[in-house]
Amino acid sequence: MADADLDAVIRQLAKQHNKTILAAAKKRRDRFSGMAVKAKDKDAKERFKMLAREVVEQANAAARRLLISADNAADSYARAMRQAAAAELPKKPEKKADKPAEASPGKPPAGKPAKKKPPAKAAAKRTTKTAA
Known part of the structure; x- marks a missing residue:
């Protein structure tokens, strides 16, 4: 799953949650239907049947x-x-001109490596030794 696309994972998780929501709604619908069967008066039966229908309708809307x-x-x-x-x-890359552009001062041309200069401290030490 490491190289799975995240969009596919999102869709898969939504399908799993959808199934869970619908399964819970069916359980609740069955519960209300059972209560409607056991109800003693007509109003209670009708109320439980209506609740069972509403549960399914609301769950379908939530799942959608x-x-x-x-x-x-x-x-x-x-x-x-x-x-x-x-x-x-x-x-x-854009097309280059026949002649390469001139390098800015301080930078070597594109084809040649830069020459290294000796450090200033080393040059100063050599001059003091030769003077002494």
Whole structure:
């Protein structure tokens, strides 16, 4: 899973949560339906049946919102990764002129290595020894 795309992982987790929500809603619906069967008066039966219908309807709406949010997040992540990958691609080099541009003072030309200068302290020490 280390090299799995995060957008696929987001969608997979949303599907798992969706199944969990719907399973819990079915349990609650069955509970309310059982209470409706056991109810003694007509109003209580009708109320429990209505609660069972509402539970299913609300759970379906929540599950749908969850999937839509997960899809939006996954799409956004995938789009961001595509844009980041496109930004990191090397750009094509521009055509160079026949003559190389002159180097700025202090920098060697492009083809030649820079010459090393001896450190100033070493030069000062040599002059003091020769003078003494």
